[in-house]
Amino acid sequence: MNTAAVACFPDRARQYAPGFAVSLIVAAAASFLSEHYGAPVMLFALLLGMALSFLASDEKCRPGIEFTARSVLRIGVALLGMRITLEQIAALGWQPVALVVGLVVLTILVSVLAARALGFQPLFGMLTGGATAICGASAALALAAALPGHPQKERATLFTVIGVSALSTLAMILYPMITQYFDLSPEHAGIFLGGTIHDVAQVVGAGYSLSTETGDTATVVKLMRVAMLLPVILCAAMITRARGAEPGAKRPPLLPWFAVGFILLATVNSTGWVAPAIQDLGNELSRWCLVIAISALGMKTQLKELASVGLKPILLMIGETVFLAVLVLLMLRWGF
Known part of the structure; x- marks a missing residue:
């Protein structure tokens, strides 16, 4: 870091402070509501942020909101590496690993093809498919950070976060009933829940509502899906580089710094x-960074823009969710 950068740091901090403070307050309110009413914290953060969207045009708040939606988001994604250890993955053997890799790849490919068939940009399919296949709102935010810039990217990201949060909550209620209907063993029930529900919190809630064994298996399978975030981010970064930088802008790196941070933290965590206290702290910091960032993204979005998305994106996300559930059930039936 050069002397000029150090000298301007206090000025930048003062410039970003109002917008960051507002985002933090919204995130705290969303966490309070989530704890007391049981709905996804990301959904509350989005709705509260959108209610304060007028702040994004305020001269004092706008720089901090932009910084929070961009940089704090990337910090939260990097800290997701604290959730992963190689030991957790190895304990389940090769079959669940093959299942997770297969379902993530197939779901994203099908989503890209479906998005194109519905008249959307293929990258929108990659965004919604990645969120569905990997880890819900966290994956949507991480992929949006790595994908090429587009005038509609923020709206697509927010729609995806809302969609996966709502569908994940619905899955937490319905999927345990599906495991009982098909009379799945505790291990297979855990693989199904961990392989299909979008967000980590809902996986934990659904898994441990059945049994401790099911909850443990579901959590580890879900963390394996989180680990797939890295190669998918790498693919997104390669797409961004292939498209080239904006005129006068620096070419983006092959592997974004937050992806490098994810790798390093996952490696250290595996040693x-x-x-455990440090792991818990890292997970909590990651959660807060992502909630604060989604609060800022909500403030940058006009509600009327989201209302204009139409029925097709909704059908796309529902179709992706159903496809993923059917795919995991078929794989379990085939002996995975």
């Missing part, structure tokens, strides 16, 4: 040297 066993990290105390």
